[in-house]
Amino acid sequence: MDPYQLYYWPGLQGRGEFIRLALAEGGIDYVDVARRPEAEGGGVPSLLRVMREGASVPPLAPPILVAGELVLAQVANILLFLGRRHGLAPSDEAGLYHANQLQLTVADFVAEVHDTHHPIAMGEAYETQQVEAKRRAAYFAKDRIGKYLGYFERVLEGRDSPGGAYVFGADPSYVDTSLFQIMRGIEYAFPRAYARVEPEVPRLRALRDAIASRPRIAAYLGSPERLPFRENGIFRRYPELDEL
Amino acid sequence: MDPYQLYYWPGLQGRGEFIRLALAEGGIDYVDVARRPEAEGGGVPSLLRVMREGASVPPLAPPILVAGELVLAQVANILLFLGRRHGLAPSDEAGLYHANQLQLTVADFVAEVHDTHHPIAMGEAYETQQVEAKRRAAYFAKDRIGKYLGYFERVLEGRDSPGGAYVFGADPSYVDTSLFQIMRGIEYAFPRAYARVEPEVPRLRALRDAIASRPRIAAYLGSPERLPFRENGIFRRYPELDEL
Structure with a gap:
């Protein structure tokens, strides 16, 4: 094929x-x-x-x-x-839908991250909506980062297979690689806000590190194909949006 | 069961x-x-x-x-x-994923509709973010309603089974009932903006009407279980957000 x-x-x-x-x-x-x-x-x-x-x-x-x-x-x-x-998701019916559910919740979080720098018009430049962005980002940092990361931490806490490193046990799924990406992204874009939440999410941090050390992921992250985070994607570091 | x-x-x-x-x-x-x-x-x-x-x-x-x-x-x-x-979706693999894809695009649209009245903080009242809401809604009315509805119209135009009334042919799927809901909702919430787009989406209007006249849907719409659209949901009619 x-x-x-x-x-x-x-x-x-x-x-x-x-x-x-x-x-x-x-x-x-x-x-x-x-x-x-x-x-x-x-x-x-x-x-x-x-x-x-x-x-x-x-x-x-x-x-x-x-x-x-x-x-x-x-x-x-x-x-x-x-x-x-x-084989990047559980093969049973419940696992299939739960993986999808968690990925859709990741998608909701990603849309909210995006809208911190584009709260008015996604087709227009950040600079045209910076005033509104500061207000939205302040709310996001105060209420939403902790809400979402705390939720994913609870999901990990309630796992059926607490011995495994990943959401569905010993084998990683696409939900795990997605959680890795939002953990890396949010720490990049909102370092101050993230620092306040970090102590509350030990299981998410362990999952992030477990994914980062998977051989194929490590090889990808070290390759030129892995572009760096920067101010043209979802996760952007604008210091004025990450004030305490 | x-x-x-x-x-x-x-x-x-x-x-x-x-x-x-x-x-x-x-x-x-x-x-x-x-x-x-x-x-x-x-x-x-x-x-x-x-x-x-x-x-x-x-x-x-x-x-x-x-x-x-x-x-x-x-x-x-x-x-x-x-x-x-x-049986509310196609049973073949392509149809299954395409139904899911379209529903996710409906979800994106619904999130954007919601954010017209809550562009800053979803946990706070509309009145606290009305200034930003007017700006976001103006952009939404100008650029986004036509983009999304025009997209769904193109999907209907390109159907494999042009004889059928619905997205996937003769049988309705959950994508059709969802498209019905966003058509009704957007006409309720943004009557002026919708009126400008309406002539461009004849297939969507026909689909909306076909769904409304399905016997079980008609019975549901006429029952007390179908609550009216009003200013506590996704689709809200705030005239100040629907100016030309």
């Missing part, structure tokens, strides 16, 4: 990173199409092309995964597909 | 309504637990109880569906479960 094709905006981690981390953990072969040169069929034109003419049900936005005839969009949907096909 | 138990904040449609519409179309027996009197085990206490002690993976927020041993949260996740179990 041809390798999967991933399409995402080149030059940033963004929501595509949740897919890349799962692909890395699974050792799954793929081409990150839009990161290739335009002359080789990549770049933004390739992304726009697959959005325009890709599927019987077209995608509204990237990330997009092309798997043979199947063209899929929406992070949680792509991960559901990869999880079932590649 | 015992009927399903649905838990959602009583007194409003909210996100629970997407579940209720699918249950209605499927003719699926359920108890809307938190709408029952507290003396009979209902009310908000019942909702808080199921969130606190309901499951191996606890829910963060309602709606919550209890199906035997399974406790599920997140609208799109509950609909995926109901869709597969009750």
Whole structure:
């Protein structure tokens, strides 16, 4: 079978990173199409092309995964597909839906993180909405980081298999790689707010470290494919949004 | 089998309504637990109880569906479960993921609608963030309603089965009942902005009307269980947010 094709905006981690981390953990072969040169069929034109003419049900936005005839969009949907096909999610019915539920809660958190720097208009620059961003970020830092991370900590606390390092026991799932990413991201973007929550989430920190030391994840994180966090993605470090 | 138990904040449609519409179309027996009197085990206490002690993976927020041993949260996740179990989604692999993808895009739209009246802090009253709400709603009305509804119109335009009334052909899915709800909701909340988009979405309007005339949906819409849209849910009519 041809390798999967991933399409995402080149030059940033963004929501595509949740897919890349799962692909890395699974050792799954793929081409990150839009990161290739335009002359080789990549770049933004390739992304726009697959959005325009890709599927019987077209995608509204990237990330997009092309798997043979199947063209899929929406992070949680792509991960559901990869999880079932590649053993990156529990195989029983309850585990399947619980993985999906947790990933959707990760997605809610990611949308809230994004809106701290774009509270008014996602299509306009941060600088045009900085006043509102400061107010939204203050609320987010005060009420939402602790709410979400505290929730995921409770999920880990209540696991059926407390011996395992991961949400569903001894084997990592795409939920674990996603929790790794939000832990790294929130510490990058909101170091002060995160420092206040950190003592309350020991299980999440252990999970983050366990994922970081998985051999394939470690190799990916050390490769040029892992772009750094910076001020063009979901997790942005604007010091004025992280005041105490 | 015992009927399903649905838990959602009583007194409003909210996100629970997407579940209720699918249950209605499927003719699926359920108890809307938190709408029952507290003396009979209902009310908000019942909702808080199921969130606190309901499951191996606890829910963060309602709606919550209890199906035997399974406790599920997140609208799109509950609909995926109901869709597969009750024939409210295509049964082939591509259709399953495409239904999920479309529902997740509905969820993105619903989150954006919500944030028009709560752009800063979802836990605080509208009146505390009305200035920002006006700015966000103006952007939403100008750029986002047409973007999302235009997208769903394109999905209908590109269907494999143009003869059918619904997204996946002749049989309605939970995606159709969800599209019905956002069409009704957006017309309620943003009548002026919607009026500008309406001529561009004839297929969506036809789908909305086809769903409204399904016998079980019509019965549900005419029953006391269908609460009216009003200013305590996702779709709120604040005239100051719908100026031209």
